[in-house]
Amino acid sequence: MVPGQAREKSAGYDVDSGIQALWKQFSDAPEQVLRDRLVLHYAPLVKYVAGRVGTGLPTHVDVGDLVQSGIFGLVDAIEKFEPARGLRFETYAMQRIRGAILDDLRSQDWVPRVVRSRAREAERALERLGARLHRTPTDAELAAELDITLDELRDLYGQLQLTSVVALEDLVAAGKESGSLVDTLPDDDAIDPVAVLVDQDNRRQLADAISQLTERDRIVVSLYYFESLTLAEIGKVLGVTESRVSQLHTRAVMRLRAKLVEQTGV
Template sequence: MWRQFAEAPEQRLRDRLVLHYAPLVKYVAGRVGTGLPTHVDVGDLVQSGIFGLVDAIEKFEPERGLRFETYAMQRIRGAILDDLRSQDWVPRVVRSRAREAERAMERLGARLNRTPTDAELATELEITVDELRDLYGQLQLTSVVALEDLVAVGKDSGSLVDTLPDDDAVDPVAVLVDQDNRRQLADAIAQLSERDRIVVSLYYFESLTLAEIGKVLGVTESRVSQLHTRAVLRLRAKLVEQAGV
């Protein structure tokens, strides 16, 4: 079907490809929607994801040797996140508190030369640990961010999709930049607490849902959502520090 579409990109063939890969959209939308406020309709996420799938089908180049599923999932997720951001469903006060928490983490990290604990961060923000965990819950939507967004903090690089290797056109500079980005992300992850590292690994690399991670850790899905939010904030603060922005 891909060969036919490459030779003659007709609407009929594109629609068949969309139907064939539609389950990818449902899967990605389900993962992005996990932990979001109840007013966020997963059906809306699926609709946004379909546009990402269509875009992926039209731009995919089979000759590059990449798996379409990997490429498409990045495009689908990107389309969903773009739509969430454009809708601006996160209240301004929540965005402000997220920035405040990130700056506090950055200050503490520089002062302590390590990742601050919840207790230390709460003290820096002049709130209690329970209030900090409530804040993590409020920041759930702001933490819906792909790892490629974290890698791009403070840089002009685009989506991680755009850095996928092309065996027919190796750019040594691009390879070095990509390796440096990945190294910085790996360093930042290594400085997380053990539980945060587990959450990041299981969610982003093993593709487990928050509920499944909760069963692994023996905690509630709500608590895993808090841990995920905390891990993302810590990663962002560390990467911003490394980027010097």
């Protein structure tokens, strides 16, 4: 091992051991000064999540505001994290940060009423067509159902991206008190068999709904939610613009909602 690599490895070890010691101190005595040091250490997570959520949002939504909301989620994660449960803090915190940002966006009611109305109309049209055709409708069929042109439909997708700031687990957890699957994980010493079966059924329904999407929609969902690519990165993979990927993402989310409503009857 060359000297430079040895120094880097040693530095990484020092950081890891230092943060573990800090967590131990905070667990023993949750003082604000220790919490603030943890917040400072994990602050890059907030910037990362805010950047992901901000991708595709209107230009008037300031990423700095998203970061500020995310800090509250990070603080909440630090105060509620239980290392004994065996979860990685980063995974837990990113869910909390994202949830805080989305809650703040929703509380501002920044989506125009007419856009919300058009979103509901489009989703109902998808449900009607899906029930009638017994398959996922094409864009052309949806446009005909809505009595608009294909270009107008794609413009509608662009507007509806305002309503599709949603994590995939939000679709699974629709109607529940918690919007995050991480928040509903049972304690290792108190497993609820019924909750496990319900969760498995939810995941099965979601997987079935995803399988009925078009190939391109499946790719977008997979790359965005499971591979954590940004819309711009997905655009490079598919050879289309970021704006077009945003439309595809919105369409996929709408179709997933329609499929899940059809399956659950809710």
